[in-house]
Amino acid sequence: GEDVEQSLFLSVREGDSSVINCTYTDSSSTYLYWYKQEPGAGLQLLTYIFSNMDMKQDQRLTVLLNKKDKHLSLRIADTQTGDSAIYFCAESSGDKIIFGKGTRLHILP
């Protein structure tokens, strides 16, 4: 069945770049998403990429998609304390969205 895998934790120093990686299984996925969850809040759509693209940039965020390897990454440049959150990778699969378990990003001073 469909599955989305991502590492559970990442620690990064403030000011460095964060790279969160994800692998997915459904090769027919049309969209791939990154959601951010801050403490006490729901998931907020951060960015998404259409499957016929290999890169999307939005201010400090860069999404890279390798369709051949079914690998998606989210790079956050100049990581700030406000970026501390759980980041979920997700793939569209038919009428549903399949979420990974989330990567908790911890910012070191």
Next chain:
Amino acid sequence: DADVTQTPRNRITKTGKRIMLECSQTKGHDRMYWYRQDPGLGLRLIYYSFDVKDINKGEISDGYSVSRQAQAKFSLSLESAIPNQTALYFCATSDGGSNQPQHFGDGTRLSIL
């Protein structure tokens, strides 16, 4: 004002009680979803609805029921709550058509004693 509103935000109750969680949206979306989030397990889909009166089971529907009587409202019920239903519950909405992103409420933290 939030586009997707969940009530209550927090609830503590006892085993065997019936509980209803409410979700309402002002986005005008046709599709609504209920998920539960548990530490280390991510989000799991409980039920979803693509239109009024349309109900579909998700990954973990046992022990839950839902009602979609109006486009803007989707309620989740636990008929007889048990402790392993303690979790964070999220409602989400999306526009019609495949691949549309989902928009989430802020969640209901439910504890069953």
